[in-house]
Amino acid sequence: MSTTLISGGTVVTASGTLDADVLVAGEKIAAVFARDVTPSAEAAPAADQVIDATGKYVLPGGIDVHTHMELPFGGTVSADTFETGTRAAAWGGTTTIIDFAVQAKGTSLLATLDKWHAKADGTCSIDYGFHMIVSDVNDATLKEMDACIAAGVNSFKLFMAYPGVFYSTDGEILLAMQKAASSGATVMMHAENGIAIDQLIAQALAAGRTEPVNHGLTRPPELEGEATSRAITLAKVAGCPLYIVHLSAAQALEAVAEARDIGQNVFAETCPQYLYLSLDDLARPDFEGAKFVCSPPLRPREHQDSLWRGLRTNDLSVVSTDHCPFCFKDQKELGRGDFTKIPNGFGSVEHRMDLLHAGVAAGQLTLPRWVEVASTTPARMFGLYPRKGVIAAGSDADIVIYDPHVRQTLSAATHHMNVDYSAYEGIEVTGQVVTTLSRGRVVIGDGTYQGSPGHGTFLERGLNQYLR
Numbered sequence: 453m454s455t456t457l458i459s460g461g462t463v464v465t466a467s468g469t470l471d472a473d474v475l476v477a478g479e480k481i482a483a484v485f486a487r488d489v490t491p492s493a494e495a496a497p498a499a500d501q502v503i504d505a506t507g508k509y510v511l512p513g514g515i516d517v518h519t520h521m522e523l524p525f526g527g528t529v530s531a532d533t534f535e536t537g538t539r540a541a542a543w544g545g546t547t548t549i550i551d552f553a554v555q556a557k558g559t560s561l562l563a564t565l566d567k568w569h570a571k572a573d574g575t576c577s578i579d580y581g582f583h584m585i586v587s588d589v590n591d592a593t594l595k596e597m598d599a600c601i602a603a604g605v606n607s608f609k610l611f612m613a614y615p616g617v618f619y620s621t622d623g624e625i626l627l628a629m630q631k632a633a634s635s636g637a638t639v640m641m642h643a644e645n646g647i648a649i650d651q652l653i654a655q656a657l658a659a660g661r662t663e664p665v666n667h668g669l670t671r672p673p674e675l676e677g678e679a680t681s682r683a684i685t686l687a688k689v690a691g692c693p694l695y696i697v698h699l700s701a702a703q704a705l706e707a708v709a710e711a712r713d714i715g716q717n718v719f720a721e722t723c724p725q726y727l728y729l730s731l732d733d734l735a736r737p738d739f740e741g742a743k744f745v746c747s748p749p750l751r752p753r754e755h756q757d758s759l760w761r762g763l764r765t766n767d768l769s770v771v772s773t774d775h776c777p778f779c780f781k782d783q784k785e786l787g788r789g790d791f792t793k794i795p796n797g798f799g800s801v802e803h804r805m806d807l808l809h810a811g812v813a814a815g816q817l818t819l820p821r822w823v824e825v826a827s828t829t830p831a832r833m834f835g836l837y838p839r840k841g842v843i844a845a846g847s848d849a850d851i852v853i854y855d856p857h858v859r860q861t862l863s864a865a866t867h868h869m870n871v872d873y874s875a876y877e878g879i880e881v882t883g884q885v886v887t888t889l890s891r892g893r894v895v896i897g898d899g900t901y902q903g904s905p906g907h908g909t910f911l912e913r914g915l916n917q918y919l920r
């Protein structure tokens with residue numbers, strides 16, 4: 453079994469920092485040597501390979517629990533395949549993604565899962581799991597949820613938005629939540645009041661307001677707050693653990709905080725775009741705003757402070773990306789003259805770790821909290837811990853060596869995502885990935901991609917480890 457010693461670095465975990473060397477044997481972490489207690493030169497046998505991490509951080513690989521590779525949406529398909537998307541993720545220090553298999557109405561969950569396995573199988577550079585999007589709640593679907601759990605998929609996403617496509621009624625949501633509760637599974641919710649939003653959209657179009665900014669104006673934060681509260685109430689009645697995806701609005705955060713204060717199993721994630729971008733970007737002239745169309749929409753800047761605070765107080769437990777890129781040319785352009793035709797989403801999977809580290813540099817998060825929201829909590833929330841999310845003996849050697857001092861400018865000219873623009877174009881951050889290991893194998897190193905599509909394996913996940 454080949455061994456690698458990562459020497460001289462500062463190991464950062466959710467519980468703190470430690471000057472330590474990390475010994476990797478095969479696909480696992482074999483030992484962590486605190487240098488002032490057990491110097492690896494004395495304690496460890498000579499390793500086959502030594503990676504010098506002096507002056508760098510050694511982190512558990514990032515876990516992005518919300519991506520959409522090759523997602524069919526609005527007559528087109530998101531631009532990153534599992535191959536290009538997982539490679540870009542590795543460049544950015546993410547070593548696990550959890551993507552969404554999407555049930556089309558009238559189809560079965562297991563057939564859907566097979567379809568997504570076929571897309572990902574043999575193409576991923578890093579490990580991956582799946583959540584299941586349930587868009588057709590009926591007796592057969594509800595029965596199949598248990599089979600999904602047996603197949604390692606135990607988180608089910610429902611939508612209160614997109615009537616006619618993904619939308620479920622409150623009654624359907626309640627049924628799915630009851631079923632999830634009886635199996636210990638977690639329900640994930642896209643919480644926006646899609647019925648009310650559709651009325652606002654119809655009014656905007658009737659009045660000739662077709663520019664991209666109207667995507668934001670027709671999805672006001674109050675309707676995210678309302679839907680979040682309603683989801684929390686339904687989950688309480690069903691006794692079901694609830695995870696609010698891509699929380700963007702202060703109103704929604706308030707509802708989550710209130711539920712958590714009374715001990716309900718309610719959790720939430722936010723995404724880098726809601727921390728760094730705003731409605732102003734959506735309002736950029738000449739259809740440039742289309743580059744920033746995602747749902748929920750980017751919010752007025754004042755929401756950002758609430759979100760950072762929520763990350764510190766743990767009312768927001770996870771930062772994921774909702775990575776769902778569409779090229780400007782031919783994809784975003786479908787919505788010229790009608791903002792409702794702009795495919796929703798953009799690419800972030802490569803930049804999540806860097807943008808959060810920028811939050812550390814700005815004093816918004818501590819170093820351990822960075823690792824916690826980007827890796828450790830996602831692992832626990834979705835049943836991957838301690839195999840993933842920690843630097844400890846016995847865990848998978850998913851390790852990122854991170855230089856906290858390098859300055860870089862995010863740009864489509866240098867990113868590795870398969871999309872022709874960057875929503876973060878020109879943003880300068882401090883810090884950059886130097887090396888990424890996936891199960892002991894170097895995927896990114898010496899400024900090159902050294903991985904291989906197909907190295908990444910499907911992860912059967914256990915249950916949420918935060919339930920009370």
Ligand SMILES: [Zn+2]
Pocket residue numbers: 518520774
């Ligand atoms: Zn999503």
